[in-house]
Amino acid sequence: MNIDEPIYTFEPETPAPEKKPGVKAITWAYRLALLLLLFGVSSLTYGSDQTSPVLSAVSNIAGLVAATMLFVGYFDYPSPYKLVAWVLSLALFGLVLESLHTYNLYFYSFFVIKRLAYCGLALLTFVVARRAGTLKLGWAVMIVGALYFYGQILLGKILEYSLTSESRSTSAYESFYLMLPLLFFLMQYLEKNRLIDFLGFLGTFGLIVLLLHRSVISSAVFGVAVVAGLSMMGKLPGNSRLPIGRTASTLFILALLIVPFVAALSPKKVDAFLENIGGIAKPTEDNTGNWRLEQSIYYWSQIPDRPWLGWRYEGYDRGEIMVNEDFPEKGTIIHSQYIDMLYNYGIAGLGLNLFVIFCTLWMIYSRNRKFTFEQTVLFAFITSGLLFGISYQLPIYYWGYVGLGLYYGFKPAEQPVADLNTINIDHQTDMYPMHVQDQWPNSTNHL
Numbered sequence: 001m002n003i004d005e006p007i008y009t010f011e012p013e014t015p016a017p018e019k020k021p022g023v024k025a026i027t028w029a030y031r032l033a034l035l036l037l038l039f040g041v042s043s044l045t046y047g048s049d050q051t052s053p054v055l056s057a058v059s060n061i062a063g064l065v066a067a068t069m070l071f072v073g074y075f076d077y078p079s080p081y082k083l084v085a086w087v088l089s090l091a092l093f094g095l096v097l098e099s100l101h102t103y104n105l106y107f108y109s110f111f112v113i114k115r116l117a118y119c120g121l122a123l124l125t126f127v128v129a130r131r132a133g134t135l136k137l138g139w140a141v142m143i144v145g146a147l148y149f150y151g152q153i154l155l156g157k158i159l160e161y162s163l164t165s166e167s168r169s170t171s172a173y174e175s176f177y178l179m180l181p182l183l184f185f186l187m188q189y190l191e192k193n194r195l196i197d198f199l200g201f202l203g204t205f206g207l208i209v210l211l212l213h214r215s216v217i218s219s220a221v222f223g224v225a226v227v228a229g230l231s232m233m234g235k236l237p238g239n240s241r242l243p244i245g246r247t248a249s250t251l252f253i254l255a256l257l258i259v260p261f262v263a264a265l266s267p268k269k270v271d272a273f274l275e276n277i278g279g280i281a282k283p284t285e286d287n288t289g290n291w292r293l294e295q296s297i298y299y300w301s302q303i304p305d306r307p308w309l310g311w312r313y314e315g316y317d318r319g320e321i322m323v324n325e326d327f328p329e330k331g332t333i334i335h336s337q338y339i340d341m342l343y344n345y346g347i348a349g350l351g352l353n354l355f356v357i358f359c360t361l362w363m364i365y366s367r368n369r370k371f372t373f374e375q376t377v378l379f380a381f382i383t384s385g386l387l388f389g390i391s392y393q394l395p396i397y398y399w400g401y402v403g404l405g406l407y408y409g410f411k412p413a414e415q416p417v418a419d420l421n422t423i424n425i426d427h428q429t430d431m432y433p434m435h436v437q438d439q440w441p442n443s444t445n446h447l
Helices: 024-037 052-066 079-103 110-132 137-154 174-175 181-194 197-212 214-232 246-265 269-280 287-305 312-318 337-367 375-390 397-409 425-431 432-440
Strands: none
Touching: 024 110, 024 137, 024 397, 052 110, 052 397, 079 110, 079 312, 079 337, 110 312, 110 337, 110 397, 137 181, 137 375, 174 214, 174 375, 181 197, 181 214, 181 375, 197 214, 197 246, 214 375, 287 337, 312 337, 337 375, 337 397, 375 397
């Protein structure tokens, strides 16, 4: 045997490609949970069917999940949210003890418990979002558009609409979802000055007006005003600006194109439509607005009797003062978020809700010298909900976006890749405070 003969090693001619680390199954589970928190608790996902038994079950589960998972990811919460977790858990435990003491039942009415627990979904969403990775708002806008296309076009619900408040094919909660694409296209236009984005903004605003939910119309105007205010304070990202000349000329051309179509409509329908829009300023002269006003006045008169902790189970037993087929015996749906909280849970309950919202807004505002694209959209969306809550209870999914807003409020802006030869590497980390760098995990996951 020739010992000098080279040994054959069975090595391939080309090296095997390196396996890139994939997304773990647990990450996909968190992504699914995030989508459920943001979209699964709205009738928009179920073909705009507000009576869907699946939606009813999901709404109950959402309240249960919010109540039982307040301390999941507790150490990830910013300090104010840790306080919320303790106060809310004690409040829910107190409702259970009251039920046991008064009615000899642990859960005399889960309806009373879950509606106080909904704000806890903001805490849960914050934790889930950190583990799911970045949710691109463009995908959220596409989901909203797809759900509208399915419910209104494929199911034909828009064919039932005749420009009157009695024939509306969407609920106010579903229409409020349109705030996301509205603000998204507005920010795209301010950043990139593309005509297609401006048309997307106008089209979304036109759809909001067409669907005739005056609370959403008011919220849309307010949301745009919030973006304008942030612009004047120098908070908008990058070189965001409004091209006045292009905007004015586009509006003028569109007005010329739209006038013939409006003239072709029935004058009676146009007058009725404009009269409904006018109900924003004069609710007492409008049927539905007058109904909500009458309800609010009555329940407002009951609040001084129990101002701090509200009526809770006694209020549930008293039922609705007006005819409501959803609650023939007990329970009530008060349109206003603020009056509902004050009546059922008092100043303490309303204060807890508002603390979650304002804490999130303050975190976004105070921690970021300039907002990112996502921070601006979510800040305006959350703020517009404060106006929406005057006329309607806040949608369950709204709390998910509050938590998502906090996630983005803590998330450092992604920086462009630069030439390392031209940068003093020792100072690259000075852009963000050390406490931000220490507590924000390095994640490249994108949903």
